Amino acid sequence: DAKTTQPPSMDCAEGRAANLPCNHSTISGNEYVYWYRQIHSQGPQYIIHGLKNNETNEMASLIITEDRKSSTLILPHATLRDTAVYYCIVRVGNTGNQFYFGTGTSLTVIP
Amino acid sequence: ETGVTQTPRHLVMGMTNKKSLKCEQHLGHNAMYWYKQSAKKPLELMFVYNFKEQTENNSVPSRFSPECPNSSHLFLHLHTLQPEDSALYLCASSQVTSRGNSPLHFGNGTRLTVT
Numbered sequence: 250d251a252k253t254t255q256p257p258s259m260d261c262a263e264g265r266a267a268n269l270p271c272n273h274s275t276i277s278g279n280e281y282v283y284w285y286r287q288i289h290s291q292g293p294q295y296i297i298h299g300l301k302n303n304e305t306n307e308m309a310s311l312i313i314t315e316d317r318k319s320s321t322l323i324l325p326h327a328t329l330r331d332t333a334v335y336y337c338i339v340r341v342g343n344t345g346n347q348f349y350f351g352t353g354t355s356l357t358v359i360p
Numbered sequence: 361e362t363g364v365t366q367t368p369r370h371l372v373m374g375m376t377n378k379k380s381l382k383c384e385q386h387l388g389h390n391a392m393y394w395y396k397q398s399a400k401k402p403l404e405l406m407f408v409y410n411f412k413e414q415t416e417n418n419s420v421p422s423r424f425s426p427e428c429p430n431s432s433h434l435f436l437h438l439h440t441l442q443p444e445d446s447a448l449y450l451c452a453s454s455q456v457t458s459r460g461n462s463p464l465h466f467g468n469g470t471r472l473t474v475t
Binding site: 336 | 403405460464468
């Protein structure tokens with residue numbers, strides 16, 4: 250079972266920041282938060298991951314709350330090509346191999 | 361180019377056919393995965409292979425049979441499928457070390473239609 254909760258859909262104006270929330274209230278101390286996105290008819294694409302510190306890369310920023318029970322993915326300047334389903338995942342299992350995807354957030358970037 | 365190549369991209373098969381899906385990763389990873397994505401449903405983890413050994417089988421029916429001959433190749437053999445098995449089948453790979461697991465890298469999937 251997925252251990253995360255995300256809103257089913259969001260809209261964002263092109264050029265504005267898109268802030269996608271995720272709740273993971275049962276996260277364990279050694280579990281990372283991963284974000285992926287999936288554009289229609291393609292495989293999911295890795296975006297970013299983190300443990301407890303905020304992370305930034307060329308695609309996005311990840312803000313994790315101090316209690317680690319929630320996080321926010323930030324796309325600083327959304328473009329039309331960012332329209333996709335965004336998945337927040339907590340890696341579970343002793344081997345770390347069990348990546349369970351929930352239903353994600355369908356983000357629509359509006360011109 | 362994701363580094364994970366799946367073939368074929370599209371497959372239509374009858375319920376009595378036998379077919380195989382192929383996945384090849386060019387990333388030097390040591391773990392490979394099969395996921396199933398049905399319409400309007402989350403991705404379902406089917407099988408996991410670590411160092412060519414199957415470590416996870418999430419209650420997948422026996423009509424799906426995985427094979428991992430080496431760390432770069434993964435197959436999913438299909439036989440006597442049902443129409444509800446129609447879905448996007450995704451392959452992924454990652455690098456597992458003593459310090460943890462790298463992110464998954466996915467292929468673009470095989471769109472399977474069972475008639």
